[in-house]
Amino acid sequence: MNIRHINEQVIYDAVYEAIKHITYHPDPAVEPLLRDALDNECDELRQDVLCSLINNIELSPDSSTPLCQDTGTLVVFAKIGNRCVIDGKPLETIINYALRMASSDLYLRASIVRDPLFNRTNTSDNSPSIVHTRIVEGSKIILKIAQKGGGAENMSNLRMMLPTCNRQDIIDFILETVVEAGAKACPPLVLGIGIGGNYEQCALLAKEALLSPIGTRSSNSDYAQLEQDILMQVNNTGVGAQGMGGNLTALDVHILHAPCHIASLPVAVNIQCHAHRHIELEI
Amino acid sequence: MIIHRIQLPLNDSDYYKLSIGDKVLLSGTVYTARDAAHKKLIALVEEGSLLPIDLSNNAIFYCGPSPTPSGKVCGAIGPTTSSRMDIYTIPLLELGLKVMIGKGERSIEVYRAIQEDKAVYLSCLGGVSALLSQSIVSCETFLWPELGAEAIHRLIVKDLPAYVAIV
Ligand code: SF4
Numbered sequence: 001m002n003i004r005h006i007n008e009q010v011i012y013d014a015v016y017e018a019i020k021h022i023t024y025h026p027d028p029a030v031e032p033l034l035r036d037a038l039d040n041e042c043d044e045l046r047q048d049v050l051c052s053l054i055n056n057i058e059l060s061p062d063s064s065t066p067l068c069q070d071t072g073t074l075v076v077f078a079k080i081g082n083r084c085v086i087d088g089k090p091l092e093t094i095i096n097y098a099l100r101m102a103s104s105d106l107y108l109r110a111s112i113v114r115d116p117l118f119n120r121t122n123t124s125d126n127s128p129s130i131v132h133t134r135i136v137e138g139s140k141i142i143l144k145i146a147q148k149g150g151g152a153e154n155m156s157n158l159r160m161m162l163p164t165c166n167r168q169d170i171i172d173f174i175l176e177t178v179v180e181a182g183a184k185a186c187p188p189l190v191l192g193i194g195i196g197g198n199y200e201q202c203a204l205l206a207k208e209a210l211l212s213p214i215g216t217r218s219s220n221s222d223y224a225q226l227e228q229d230i231l232m233q234v235n236n237t238g239v240g241a242q243g244m245g246g247n248l249t250a251l252d253v254h255i256l257h258a259p260c261h262i263a264s265l266p267v268a269v270n271i272q273c274h275a276h277r278h279i280e281l282e283i
Numbered sequence: 284m285i286i287h288r289i290q291l292p293l294n295d296s297d298y299y300k301l302s303i304g305d306k307v308l309l310s311g312t313v314y315t316a317r318d319a320a321h322k323k324l325i326a327l328v329e330e331g332s333l334l335p336i337d338l339s340n341n342a343i344f345y346c347g348p349s350p351t352p353s354g355k356v357c358g359a360i361g362p363t364t365s366s367r368m369d370i371y372t373i374p375l376l377e378l379g380l381k382v383m384i385g386k387g388e389r390s391i392e393v394y395r396a397i398q399e400d401k402a403v404y405l406s407c408l409g410g411v412s413a414l415l416s417q418s419i420v421s422c423e424t425f426l427w428p429e430l431g432a433e434a435i436h437r438l439i440v441k442d443l444p445a446y447v448a449i450v
Contacts, residue, residue, distance in 0.1 A: 069359035109349035184387035186409035
């Protein structure tokens, strides 16, 4: 078996550049979707809101000002090929080095506290990141990286639903979550939905679902249809961009699903805001 | 959509012009305060101490700015979720707080208290830091620097855009 050696510097550089990029650029589909919505919007206030969101996307890279002051928690889904070896520090350590350096160089806000309850002092450098690692077949490292802000994350929800619940019950739970989130989660949203697995797997599925590029559909036709139905119903809630009404409450919905216990039907809704900052790297 | 240019502190005649859904362009001084600063302020109120900041007639922006890069006047600026400050808001209104700027809905109790005290809650767009930062003239840490982004900062703003949400 051929083993591929990857130097830690290569990973560090790629992660550093990725953080720099997403600080100033949302998912590339966000801006065109906002422009479409603006073309179809008649209300002056909502037009003003959509124009502001579009202007911000243009201004951010030009002015080197982050899209949002909350550059969030750095979340990484790593798939590591079973035929590659990292020469140097462990992956998580390398990612945290890159995060610290990027936070300092780019003047990112320090948003992470040391302890949730007993010592809410700031780590001052946005570390630690949250890294989920899976070993897969192959000799590459694939990293899906996101900056996840606190406002949208706070409005996320997980419910252990009854195994007898149907499709519409799940949609209703999602609609309830979106309406409760209102303007607090900075809509238009992207929804990552996990269905199945168990308690913790379901939340992970929801998070990873968020990292699918906007516009892509589930490879399973039933779930692809469900994604579209949820998107349509969410956009009929009337929450609208920044809670100002209208029919752009969400930009997209992504579902990941997994087998589950006969007694269970876990559903998790991970909410992301319009500052949808994520990228996929292949090393 | 009606647009008002408002000079802070908000005076009575401007206050009576505002209606829900109007846009305002704010100029003057605003103080940032998020969860940690609110918690400290309320602890002082509860122990009967004098506050190190005069809130009477002043404006609070629920915001934790990012550090100021060298050569710029401020870092990234934007609102955080206002409802987290709901539990602290009524005592601050009693001290004369007049304008709150943040994002998202408020509790019904806070909604009523804002109206009764003739204060105003302005909704500011979330996630548009590059845009909002253009309206900042200066940004300095005013109180509790040890709180980092959660410290109280004193911002001078010029035409900072927001929308009237509660009046
Ligand atoms: S929810 Fe998103 S856009 Fe809104 S403040 Fe948080 S990170 Fe920024």
